Amino acid sequence: MGLQEKYHDLISLAADLVIADLLVREQNNVLYIDGTAKSAEDKEKLWGVYGKIDPDFRAADAVVNIEVADTITTDYTVQKGDSLSKIGKEHGVSWQVIYEANKDIITNPDLIQPGWKLKIPIV
Incomplete structure (x- = not known):
């Protein structure tokens, strides 16, 4: 199973939440997911899905770097x-x-x- 397939639910949620500047890439057997969420709540939703895929956060095969946009x-x-x-x-x-x-x-x-x-x- 490839990393994008393993983290499909996380990537799909990021797209559904319209994470700005979403960038998903694989490098050296690590999946990098970068972007900017509209709110801390959206970021927490992503971490919730990530936690279901890797409950102990031990796989070390994904780096999720989601910032939260400044609220006006x-x-x-x-x-x-x-x-x-x-x-x-x-x-x-x-x-x-x-x-x-x-x-x-x-x-x-x-x-x-x-x-x-x-x-x-x-x-």
Whole structure:
């Protein structure tokens, strides 16, 4: 079985996720998969599939180098009466996306304070 055949599910998922600049090549009996994912979630999906193919990560026959694209954000200052859900609706994203982008500021997504400057990911 060739390496591209062995890692077919991983390569297919990378294509399905539209990994930017996807490059799959074999060199010296090692499969190299390079590219840029749109999100950390997409990168984790790829690692999940890789883990199913090589559960102990011991085969040493594949190098997966997937970067995560920088997320473009806009700044927003929390106003009195705001909630993450309300802010998310105004910007077309879920409250979870805002929470994930601001975990360095927000410890409890139900408690945000007026005056906080949040990053709102643009999707």
